[in-house]
Amino acid sequence: MNTEPSQHVCIVGAGIAGLATAYALQQAGHRITLIERAERPAAGASGGNGAQLSYSYVQPLADPGIWKMLPKLLLEKDSPLKFKPQIDPRQWSWGLQFLGACNRQTSQDSTRELLSLAAQSRIAFEAALEREGLACEHHTPGKLVLYATQQGLDGAAQQVRLQSTLGGAAQRIVDAAETVRLEPALAGYASRIAGAVYTPSESAADCRMLCEQLSALLAARGAELHYGAQALAYDVQGGAIQSLRTSAGSQIRADHFVLASGWESASQAHALGVRIPVYPLKGYSITVDAANTLATSPQAAPSVSVTDTARKVVFARLGDRVRVAGMVEIVGRDTRVEPERITSLAQSTREVFPQLPLQGDLRPWTGMRPATPRGLPITGRQRGGPRNLWLQTGHGALGLTLAFGSAAELARQIGRA
Structure with a gap:
């Protein structure tokens, strides 16, 4: 001290x-x-965040690819992005600054700064874990970031190359077959992905x-x-x-x-x-108790952390539980848990991990993430x-x-x- x-x-x-x-x-x-x-x-x-520690794959939300995706994200009924206009200059100012940051140079600069800060954070956190013996379900299962199309996977490969020049951790692009080998619980979903970014060194922990x-x-x-x-x-x-x-x-x-x-x-x-x-970006999560299922079907739940970019949903194993989190809502100060969002997370879980039964209390949660435009x-x-x-x-x-x-x-x- x-x-x-x-x-x-x-x-x-x-x-x-x-x-x-x-x-x-x-x-x-x-x-x-x-x-x-x-x-x-x-x-x-x-309290109920996605539980992933993303030290090595930190692509900012403000990315040039958002321009192609924006109409679909804003107009689709089941879109993971929801925008509810408010009579609030701060919402519009934040939104304009965010769109202004959605360019290649700003995204690269943000990636560089985020990677540097994340590396420092990992050192400080892991030192505290060792020093204090903190019990928070911390483990290092690695992470798979899934892409539904080859075009999306090619774009991810560019981000991986950028991060490798900035001193990021080892990562590699894997095809659908290799993805399933790394995470067998994804076998029933393999036909719907082109591949993934695999980062062996990524961790997870229960933030609460x-x-x-x-x-x-x-x-x-x-x-x-x-x-x-x-x-x-x-x-x-x-x-x-x-x-x-x-x-x-x-x-x-x-x-x-x-x-x-x-x-x-x-x-x-x-x-x-x-x-x-x-400005607050509202997100949601559910927590699936998988203890009974894992006793008879160990590969029903993921061991590796998974991010599905098409659904904008993340899955993280916390002991015998699976945290499922996602959504971005720009809706002002509305902190209500919207039932349709919880239903959507449950449906994503059924489709990505069909052997994982959703039983009992899913502990529906919402949180307002404090975000800057970059x-x-x-x-x-x-x-x-x-x-x-x-x-x-x-x-x-x-x-x-x-x-x-x-x-x-x-x-x-x-x-x-």
Whole structure:
């Protein structure tokens, strides 16, 4: 642990970004106070996410290929993308910036930055796993990214070549037969894929379990955790935040304040004079209990993590469970679980893994992923805000993947402040 003089850091948000940041700062010797309006950690986008740690295949959502796909994505009834126009300038501004980023050069630049951050994150996360013995179903099964057409697979091959020049992990293009050899549970789906990108080094973990473990560690080591307390108002004087008042009646004074409150960080930052291009991309998941099935049919459920690009759905094994997640909805602040989306995920599971019966409670979930137009998170101080205000948000669908790298970076910045 760092022996430099301790500072008091107040962090708003107990998702994976906030908790990883709190952990990194505590490891650096700082005193931590954490504020979370929910009664538990991982109550937002971290609670039921796709569980994949995508360190090596980080193609940004803002990709030039989106232009050809956009009409189909927007107009098809069962499209994984849903756009519901809002009377909200931030939605339209974000959308225009996103489309502006859908070009080859920006996509390559974003890929380069994401790969670098992901590599740092892997080192930091795996060091924490070894140091703390975190129990979060972490394993390294590898990942298959499926493509339905040869054209799509050829495009993926270009991305693989790009990432290889940027120092990415070993990957290879495999045909449908090799895909099934790597993951026998895909045998019934082989006729519907042209092939896949295979990355042996990719991992998976249960983000909710990880957040719960981090929260317990922080508390055991002296952090003050205020669950069920909403950040209400900041007292700003002389260009710095003096204190934060919460719904629990607390007045928290600290040297630094970190906004790690996911999609809501944009409005909270705006109240402090900072504009950031973060908008919620709503996603869904179900969790399939496969214990009984695996006892008699071990190959009914996937062992390797799988991403089906045609369906925009991911599958990740977590012990005897399978997490199925997907969808991108740009629908504003609507946090309701839409039954048809859960039905769609269940149907995708039946078609991709027909031997995996969907029995019992599928634990339907929705989460609002905080996304920037380019897919790059916002870490650090921002122009126009108080000098002791720091941002840790905008990780999109890569929150679990990037959290520990972003946390290490913010800890370095605060240590130099």
